[in-house]
Amino acid sequence: MSADQIYTGSCLCGGIRYEIHGEIGPVLLCHCQRCRKANGTAYASNAPIKVSDFRITQGEHLLKKYSSTETTTRCFCSECAAPIISIKTDTPDLYRLRIGTLDTPLQQKPTQHIFVGSKAEWETICDDLPQYDTRP
Numbered sequence: 090m091s092a093d094q095i096y097t098g099s100c101l102c103g104g105i106r107y108e109i110h111g112e113i114g115p116v117l118l119c120h121c122q123r124c125r126k127a128n129g130t131a132y133a134s135n136a137p138i139k140v141s142d143f144r145i146t147q148g149e150h151l152l153k154k155y156s157s158t159e160t161t162t163r164c165f166c167s168e169c170a171a172p173i174i175s176i177k178t179d180t181p182d183l184y185r186l187r188i189g190t191l192d193t194p195l196q197q198k199p200t201q202h203i204f205v206g207s208k209a210e211w212e213t214i215c216d217d218l219p220q221y222d223t224r225p
C-alpha cells in the first residue's frame with residue numbers, strides 16, 4: 090500500500106461519508122454478544138485505524154453514540170443504524186472501524202476470530218483462522 094492511500098466508506102443510507110488517510114490494521118472477527126446484538130449478525134468485522142487518520146467528510150451530525158459498556162462507545166448512523174466505528178477508552182489513539190462500511194476495496198483478509206467463547210450456538214466457523222475465547 091502506498092503511503093498516500095485513502096480509503097473511503099459510508100453508511101447504508103449514504104448520509105455519513107468518511108475517509109481514512111492511512112493504514113487499516115488487522116481485521117478481527119468478533120463473536121461477542123454485544124457485537125452480535127449491535128450488528129444483528131454472527132460476528133462483527135472490525136479493524137483498528139488511527140483516530141488522526143479518520144475524517145468524516147459528510148453527515149457528522151447523523152453520527153449517534155451509544156456507550157455499550159463503561160469503556161466502549163459505539164458510533165452509528167442515526168438514520169439507517171449502520172455501525173461505523175467504536176471507541177475504547179483503553180486505546181484512545183485508535184478507532185475500531187466496522188469494515189463492512191468501506192467503499193474502497195480492502196486487500197487484506199481477516200486474521201483471527203475473537204470472543205469465540207461467547208459465539209452464537211448456531212454458528213459454525215468454517216475457516217482455519219486462529220480462534221480465541223476472548224481477546225488475546
Ligand SMILES: [Zn+2]
Nearest residue numbers: 100102166169
Ligand atoms: Zn446512514
Ligand SMILES: [Zn+2]
Nearest residue numbers: 119120121124
Ligand atoms: Zn465484540
